[in-house]
Amino acid sequence: MIAFVALLIGAVIGLVIQPTIPAPLAPYLPVAVVASLDALFGAVRARLEGTFSDRIFLVSFLSNIVLAVFLVFLGDQLAVGDALETAVIVVFGVRIFQNLAGVRRRLFHA
Amino acid sequence: MTETTEPRTDAAPDGGGQTGDGAARRGRSGLGIASALACVVLGFLLVAQLQATEELGERLDIEREEDLARILSDLSTQSDRLQEEITSLRLTLLAFENSAETEELAVRSLRRRLSELEILAGTVPAEGQGVRLTVEDPQGELTPDLLVDAVQELRDAGAEAISVNDIRLIASSAFAVRNNRLVLDNQPLEAPLTILAIGPSATVAEALAIPGGALDSLQSRPQVTARVEQLEQVTVPARPEPPSFVFGEPVPAEARE
Numbered sequence: 001m002i003a004f005v006a007l008l009i010g011a012v013i014g015l016v017i018q019p020t021i022p023a024p025l026a027p028y029l030p031v032a033v034v035a036s037l038d039a040l041f042g043a044v045r046a047r048l049e050g051t052f053s054d055r056i057f058l059v060s061f062l063s064n065i066v067l068a069v070f071l072v073f074l075g076d077q078l079a080v081g082d083a084l085e086t087a088v089i090v091v092f093g094v095r096i097f098q099n100l101a102g103v104r105r106r107l108f109h110a
Numbered sequence: 111m112t113e114t115t116e117p118r119t120d121a122a123p124d125g126g127g128q129t130g131d132g133a134a135r136r137g138r139s140g141l142g143i144a145s146a147l148a149c150v151v152l153g154f155l156l157v158a159q160l161q162a163t164e165e166l167g168e169r170l171d172i173e174r175e176e177d178l179a180r181i182l183s184d185l186s187t188q189s190d191r192l193q194e195e196i197t198s199l200r201l202t203l204l205a206f207e208n209s210a211e212t213e214e215l216a217v218r219s220l221r222r223r224l225s226e227l228e229i230l231a232g233t234v235p236a237e238g239q240g241v242r243l244t245v246e247d248p249q250g251e252l253t254p255d256l257l258v259d260a261v262q263e264l265r266d267a268g269a270e271a272i273s274v275n276d277i278r279l280i281a282s283s284a285f286a287v288r289n290n291r292l293v294l295d296n297q298p299l300e301a302p303l304t305i306l307a308i309g310p311s312a313t314v315a316e317a318l319a320i321p322g323g324a325l326d327s328l329q330s331r332p333q334v335t336a337r338v339e340q341l342e343q344v345t346v347p348a349r350p351e352p353p354s355f356v357f358g359e360p361v362p363a364e365a366r367e
Binding site for chain 1: 155
């Protein structure tokens with residue numbers, strides 16, 4: 001509940017401030033968002049499975065973002081175009097689906 | 111995004127409530143607040159990215175594929191046209207550069223012609239190698255024909271510009287005698303005469319000195335002495351006011367052949 005409220009607060013802050021993303025950061029924000037969504041769904045699943053821990057959530061949240069941004073940065077430096085960015089999105093997308101599958105099993109026993 | 115988060119929060123107290131609450135309460139300290147902050151950050155990032163995408167999408171997403179293809183073809187047509195314009199402008203530039211070059215050549219040759227004509231007409235001072243012919247005439251024995259002969263000899267030897275006592279000789283110059291005094295273009299000539307001539311100094315000096323030539327003719331008068339010096343640098347003054355012609359007019363260009 002607190003997490004949901006915090007999420008809403010963040011969204012409201014974003015809506016109020018109307019942030020403009022500085023151009024050099026623009027390529028990194030989407031992967032950061034996807035990476036943190038993975039952490040979020042992982043947390044939801046853990047919560048449902050009863051293994052949720054703030055520490056793990058924080059660590060996964062930060063490490064996901066750092067790793068995702070670093071991989072995209074690496075892709076830029078290696079001049080492989082968007083390939084690594086795509087890889088990061090795909091991997092985190094798969095993980096999100098796995099987490100959702102866990103949530104689904106818990107909620108609907110299916 | 112909120113659609114996916116809503117069922118979770120509804121479900122969280124139900125599903126994870128019994129087991130998760132206790133664990134969460136134990137850990138709920140700095141870490142819990144940090145987690146909440148992380149969620150705030152996540153919400154913020156989500157909204158920021160969504161808005162950024164929306165801004166971009168306002169321009170491109172609403173266009174359908176055909177529209178995008180049309181825009182692309184428009185742009186490539188435009189690019190082709192601009193490319194053609196660049197080529198034609200380059201050609202024009204080249205043509206201008208060429209004509210400028212030609213013009214510059216023409217101007218240069220005209221300028222050289224002009225300076226030659228100026229020297230010939232005596233409207234500008236001239237300098238160069240040449241000779242100085244000094245004629246001593248203590249008794250006033252010189253006559254115009256002697257001087258005409260001397261000038262004729264100088265010109266024959268290749269002199270380009272001549273002055274007598276700092277009076278530039280021009281096409282209409284004439285030696286004469288007025289009131290028993292020698293005049294050149296109505297200006298009295300006082301002895302000794304200094305005749306400066308620009309031209310091939312060795313040839314001119316040689317021509318003056320040949321037996322029976324100008325020097326001999328001048329010195330045929332008892333008291334007259336004449337001597338020639340070859341000089342590296344002779345400066346001949348300009349005629350201050352060129353003569354104005356009253357009777358002569360140029361034949362119009364179309365009447366010439």
